[in-house]
Every structure is written in structure tokens, then in C-alpha cells.
Amino acid sequence: MSQTDFKQKYPQIWKRFTPAETLVRYIWYGGIVFIAVWSVSNLDIPWFYFLDAHVQAADLITRMIPPYWPFFLDIIQPLVETLHIATLGTVFTIFLAFPVAILSARNTTFNKTTWFIGRFILVTSRSVNTVVWGLLFVAIFGPGPVAGIFSVAARSIGFVGKLIAEAIEEIDVGAVEAIEATGASKLQILLIGVLPQVMPIILGTIIYRWDINIRESTVLGFVGAGGIGIVLYSSINLFAWHEVSVILVSIFGVVILSEYLSIKARARIT
Amino acid sequence: MFIIKGLSKTYPGGVTALEEINLEILEPQVVMVIGSSGAGKSTLIRCINRLIEPTTGSVQLNEVEITTLGKTGLRKARRRMGMIFQEYNLVDRLTVMENVLSGRLGYVSFLQAYRRKYGPEDISAAYELLDRVGLTENCNSRADALSGGQRQRVGIARALMQRPDLLLVDEPTASLDPKTSRQIMRLIVELASERGTPALINIHDVALARSFADRIIGLARGRVAFDGTAAEVSDQVLTEIYGEEDWSATIKNDGSDSSGDENLLSKIEKESSAG
Amino acid sequence: MSYPTTWQPPRFFTNPYVRYGVILGVLGYFLLSFLTLDADWQRTLKGIPRAIDIFQRMFPPNFSRWEILVRGVLESVQMALAASFFGMIIAIPVGICAANNLVPKPIYYIGRAFLGISRTFHSIIIAIFFVKIFGFGPLAGVLTLIVDSFSFIGKMVAEDIENMKPGKLEAIRATGASFPKLLIYAVLPPVLPRYIGVSIYRLDANIRHSTVVGIVGAGGIGQTLAASFSRYDYGFSLAILMTIVSLVFLGEFFSNWIRAKLR
DSSP states (O other): OOHHHHHHHSOSOOOSSOHHHHHHHHHHHHHHHHHHHHHHHHTTOOGGGGGGHHHHHHHHHHHHOSOOGGGHHHHHHHHHHHHHHHHHHHHHHHHHHHHHHHHHSTTTOSSHHHHHHHHHHHHHHHHSOHHHHHHHHHHHHOSSHHHHHHHHHHHHHHHHHHHHHHHHHTSOHHHHHHHHHTTOOHHHIIIIIIHHHHHHHHHHHHHHHHHHHHHHHHHHGGGTOSSHHHHHHHHHHTTOHHHHHHHHHHHHHHHHHHHHHHHHHHHHOO | OEEEEEEEEEOTTSOEEEEEEEEEEOSSOEEEEEOOTTSSHHHHHHHHTTSSOOSEEEEEETTEEOTTOOHHHHHHHHHTEEEEOTTOOOOTTSBHHHHHHGGGGGGSOHHHHHTTOOOHHHHHHHHHHHHHTTOGGGTTSBGGGSOHHHHHHHHHHHHHHTOOSEEEEEOTTTTSOHHHHHHHHHHHHHHHHHTTOOEEEEOSOHHHHHHHOSEEEEEETTEEEEEEOGGGOOHHHHHHHHOSOOOHHHHHHTTSSOHHHHHHHHHHHHHHHHO | OOOOSOOOOOOSSOSHHHHHHHHHHHHHHHHHHHHHOOOOHHHHHTHHHHHHHHHHHHSSOOOTTHHHHHHHHHHHHHHHHHHHHHHHHHHHHHHHHTOTTTSOHHHHHHHHHHHHHHHHSOHHHHHHHHHHHHOSSHHHHHHHHHHHHHHHHHHHHHHHHHTSOHHHHHHHHHTTOOHHHHIIIIIHHHHHHHHHHHHHHHHHHHHHHHTTGGGGTOSSHHHHHHHHHHTTOHHHHHHHHHHHHHHHHHHHHHHHHHHHHHO
16 A cells, blocks of 8 residues: 555544534633632632741641640540540431431332421531531530530431431332231331341441541530530640640541541441 | 222323233132233232222222222231232341241231240241241341242241231242242142132243143233133133244143243243233 | 240340340440530530520521621632632642552652541641631631542542553553653543542532631631621521521532533
């Protein structure tokens, strides 16, 4: 085959996108950059703060080191309280999330109204952050771990409930049909036909949420809802940075440990 | 004993699955319902215990009209009807014993069900049934650890735990190999006749139906196209139920070895459902 | 022939000592945790009438100061958008550094440690540090959300790269391609769709988080909300909460819609 033949037979230009596609792509890029620039410019960011930011940061770090280790003895109790808040809040969630999930799953809810109520609880619970729930429960129960426990539970219902509801919608309907055919009542169907099928999901989600809740409980103290956050907040406000570093290291330890336990426990559930 | 009159079912969307079904079972006999896929076999069984609500018609079991019952009445009526499914429909994560005992759910309270507290006569009945279906050893294994044939045995035991007045059986062997199919079918038929319980069995395997049935009902396009004894099932009858095909092998064979017919039948089913 | 009349479901713990030990342990934990809880129970019991009182003061929600509300919401949304944009960009180098099949071991450990530390600390702890360095206001909030975003997206990117079949990398390496070319030809195409999906999900999550960083003074609607609670202005609090819920709902709807379109 001669060189000229080759040229005639095959095109020498190959483009991945047509001009129209390219245009659309660039419009997307332009739009995204525009939104980013618009957002930043509207935020009134004092750029001159960046001038001495590295100085400030370096200052913070030098003040934090060395950590004042004896302070650890003072934070053992708040750390344990943080664990209690997370654990008790998660335990409350177990009892509340399953009923809400039943209402929110299309195949187990009773009617349109109950489905809507279930969905409403899930959406509200999930949209409001644990700390914001903390604001509300501190106003109700006063400062302290009780408000923290309620906040953790209030936020977790939505998270756990949503995942359980999705699991319920995907169960084997045959088994439920069979239990229904024996003349079992609605509650018995849920107990014998549905619950065993979603049990692994419930356990897995609860353990996973417990691990997240420990992280959440470390900051509940910022709004007065108990735990290590109270100590951290006051140490920061007192500029006691050598204490702050002790707290941060212990939070890091607790969170890593709980994540490890959570992964181990979830791996054992089949 | 068991009487269906003018039973019809039209699904939302206008598909008519059953049209004016009339059927009487007046003595303890094994009635096999044959027909191609989509002929309405499953709908018929489910309309009887109202897992599917029939559109019109009447279903009577021992003088109780089922179609008009309220929630509680329906639960009571369902306790009298044992059901066996194609996919066994066991609760996988429960033990074999829990699955069998779930046949008594209609007779215990929620709390008893939660605590797995069943009466002593229920427990011994469950053990007896497990012995009868050959699964005593497996009573504490989880249902998802069993093979297909074993799972169907659990399904049978669960249905009989109800001490039913009628057995509703939906394609019990469609997911099993030919040998296990015959064992399972023999088990169902034996248990039904031992206990004097009439059984209504959906089945697509004509040969298998002919070898075990006291009576055969053919469904075609939602209507009863045939009602008679196994011997009366002729070439012509099968053509009426399934459509045109060479039926001589199915008839001659008399179901003594169904494995050869399975291919033929599945081919027929495919054709008839495509058409 | 007679059959047994009793049956026990198999126990999770077969050894009775272990079983009762576990039950006692769990009960003991609850008892101990309740007793040691540093709670003022009398104050807690007053909570029920207080709750009724607060709910009464919440209704009807007070939208009269809607200008403040709109300004706060707009600030939150802008913080979320800006943070998602920069988070997406920073996530790429961080993600690449944290993929062990692409970079040398020392860089990999640095990348992983970076992701690990920023994921372990709650965003509010990170926010409070940015507030200390950059002062009160949205800048601290945006920086917090950026850290949150790039650690989340970066982790996904790293995992996706690590899950690639080694053959694909080898095939492009075998053509003699340089490292940047390797990234564009072998890494980018399989990772891109999920990267975009996760980034959009992150936008939705940033909208949710932008409503809380304000509690420690890092700008956005959260600051307004915290202020309304401290002034016992519960009618306004409910108005803000309702706005947040609908904003989150809209954000989730939008993100689901875009992700469905991209599929």
C-alpha cells in the first residue's frame, strides 16, 4: 500500500468530542468556576489575615508543645463521660429507629399518613446536626450529659432509621408472604418475618453509628451538652494550649480505638 | 367442604388473571392444577387465602365465606389453610424449628412469639413433623444452611403445623431437580392423605401431576379448561390447555420417568408464554 | 413413639456463665454510667415542662427578621459552594499521594496520615482552630469545610486508585508514559465518574455542615441560630431550623438529581 493510498483511506484527525460537546463542557467548567468565584467574593474574606496566618499557626503549635501530660488525669472523667454519651445515645436509638424505619418503609408502613410521618421524622432528624440538636436539648434539660445523650439519639434515629428502612424495602417478600399466610398478626409478621431478615443491617448500622457518635460527642460540650468538649472549650478560651494538645491526643486515641473496635465488630456480623 | 364460585380477578391495569372459576373439593383428595405460565394458577391459590384480593366471586371453606371476612376473621381463616411455596419462603436467618413453629403463629400472642414460647403439644407436633420429613437432626440449624429439597421439607412441615383443613401448594417442585421433585411431591401427597387433608397443588409438570393426582384441573387464560381424573388427560385436553404440540410422549410415558419430559414441557411452556 | 415437648432456641452464648456474665455486664454498665453521669437530675426533670414551654414559644415560627435569615443562609450556601470547589481540587493531589500503588512509600504514609488526622477530628474542633488563627467569620468556616471535603473526597480517590487492576497501570507504563501522562491516561478515566459523584455528594454534605460551624463563630446560619438560642428567641430559632431543614432537603434533592443525570 503506497503512502497516498493510506492518506486517502484513513482520516488523520481524530477528536474525542464533537465541537458542540466541547462547547458544552467548557460552559460547565466556566459555570463551576464562576460559582466558586462568586461565592468567595461575596463572603467578605479579610485576605490580609492570610499574611500572618502562618505566624499565628506556628505560634499555636509552639504553645501546644510540649503537652502538659499530668493534665491527662483531669480529663479521664470527661473522656469516660463522652463514651457514655455516645453509647447511651446509641442504645436509645436502637429502640426508636426500628419502629420509625417500619413506618418509613413502603412495604411495612400502615398507610400513606404513617409513611409520611416516618419520612418526616427521618428527614428532620438527619437535617439537624447533632450539635444543633444539642442547642435545643440544652435549652430543655439544662447543660450536662443528659442533653448530650438526647442529642446523639435525636440525630442517630434518622441515620440508622433510613438505612434500616432501605433494608426493609429490599427484604425477601416471599418469607413475609408465608408468615402472613399462617394467619399471623401484623406485629407477628414484623417480628418473625421482617426483623430476622434485617437484623444484621440493624446491628451493623448501630455499631457504625456508635463509632460516629463518639466523634460527635467530643464536640457536644461546645454547646454545654457534656463530655470532653466542655474541657476542650474552656482550655482553648483560657489559652491553655499545652492542655489543649493533651486533649487532642486523647481524643485522637479514643476515636481511633472506637473505629478499630467498630470495624472488628462489624466484620463479625454475617 | 371447599367451594369456589364465580371467582374472578382483574389486576389494576385491566389484566384479567381469573375469570369465573368454579371448583368444588368435597372429599379429601389431591387436586393438581396444570396450565401454562400466566394461566392464573398462582393467582387462583393466592385468591383463596386472599394474599391477593379477588375481584368478585365466593370462596367457602367448611361453610365459612372467606371473601367477605374482616381482618380478624381472615386471620382465623388463614390458620385453617396451610400454604407451601415454590421458593420455600422460609425466614433464612431463623432456625428450622423456628420456621416450623411459625405455622402456629395464628394461635399464640405476640409476646409468646417473641419469647418463642409455644405450647408443649405444638413442640412435640413439630418434632413429629420434622421426624416425618427427615430433618430431626437439622432442627437447630439455620434455614439458609439447608439444600433446596430440605428447605421445601421445612416448608411442608410449617404448613402442616397449622393442622390445616386445606393445603394450598404453589409450584412446590419448580425449583428442584427431577429426583427431589418426585420425593417432595410424594411426601406432600402422602402427608395429605394420612391426615385426610384435601390439597390444591399448582404444577407445570404434567407427567408429575398425572402420576400423583386424584384429580386434575386445567387452567387456560384464567378459565377452567379441564376437570377430570389423571387418566382422562388426553392429547386433545393438553392441546386445549397448552396449545398445539405433539403430546404422545407425555401421555404414553405415564410419568414414570419425568426427567425426559421436563425438556419438552419447558419448551412448550416457553412457546405458549411467548405466544 | 413420643416426641419432646420442650424446645429452646439455640443461644448466642452457649456457656451459661458467659451468657449471664454478659447480661450482668451490660446491666452493670448502664447502672454505673447512669450513676456516674454528672447530671443534675432535678434540673433534668424540669425539662418536660420546659420543653412544653419552649415549644409553645417556638410556635408560630418568627420570620419577621427574614433579612438576617436570608443573609445567614446565603452565607452558608456560599461557604458550601466555595469549600466544595477548593476541596475537589485539593483532593486530587492528596488522593494521589495516599494511593499506595502510585507513589513511593514515604509519600504514601504522609498522605494517609494527613487524611487520617483530618478525618478523626470533628469539623467543629478544626473550625475552632481556624477561628483562633483567622478570627471569627466565614473564612474560618470555609477553611474547615475545605479540610472536611478534601479529606473525604481524597480518601475515595485514593481507594478508587488502589482498587484499579494493576494491569491497566502497567499497560500505560509499558508505553513509556511519564507520571503525568500515566495519571491522565490510566488513572483519570476509571476514577473520574465516582470522583464527580462523591464531589456532588460532598456539596450536599457541606451545606449540612455549613449550618453548624457557625456555632463556634465560623460564619453562616449556624452563628445566627446559636445566637437566637442564647437570647431565648425560640420563635426565630424554629424559623431558622425550618429553613435549614428545607435547605438540606433541597440540597439533597439537587445532588440526587445531578447524580442520576450523570449516570
